[in-house]
Amino acid sequence: MENATENEGPKRRLIFTYGTLKRGFPNHNLTKDLIDNNDAVFLGNYSTQFSFPLIIGPYGVPYLINLPGSGRRVRGEVYAVSDRGLIRLDELEDTAVGHYDRLPVLVVSNDGDTVGIAAECYFAGRGVWEGLWRGKDGEELAEYTTREALKYVRKDQRSKRLARI
Secondary structure, eight states: OOOOOTTTOOOEEEEEEOSTTSTTSTTHHHHHHHHHTTSEEEEEEEEESSOBOEEEOGGGOEEEOOOTTSSBOOEEEEEEEEHHHHHHHHHHTTGGGTSEEEEEEEEEETTSSOOOEEEEEEEEOHHHHHHHHHTOOSOOOSSOOHHHHTTOOOGGGSOTTOOOO
C-alpha cells in the first residue's frame, strides 16, 4: 500500500473482498461507485494466506468465518479504500450491529509476486458465525462464484421478518 500524504490524496486501507463486492457480483455496484468517486482503487486478485471457512448462509449470503486453519485459502480481490469508502462498506456489512466485523487478514497475490500483505476483511460477526457454524451443512468454499451468487437475495428484497442469526 502506498503511503499517502496530504498532497497525494486520502490515506487508504486495504480491504480484501471475497463475496458480493467483487467485480461481476451483486454488490459490486457499491465498489464501482467508490472507485468512480476516488474512494477505492482495485489492486488485484488475492487469496488469504491462511485457510478460513467460507460458507453460504441464509439468502445466499457469503460469510467468511474467523477460524484460521479451518476451511480453505479463500480467493478474492483487494481494494485500497478511503475512510469515506470504509464508512459505506461498513454500512453495507452492518458492522454497527455486529453482522460482520472488519478484522485484519493476511493476503497473498494470486500471481505469486507478494507474500503476507496486511489487509482487512469482513468476517461474519461472532453471534452470526456461531449460529452458522453449528448449523453448517454445506461445503466450505475456496471461492464465491457465480454459482453461489445465483442464490443471493439483496438486502432490500429480504423478508422484514428475518431475525439476526
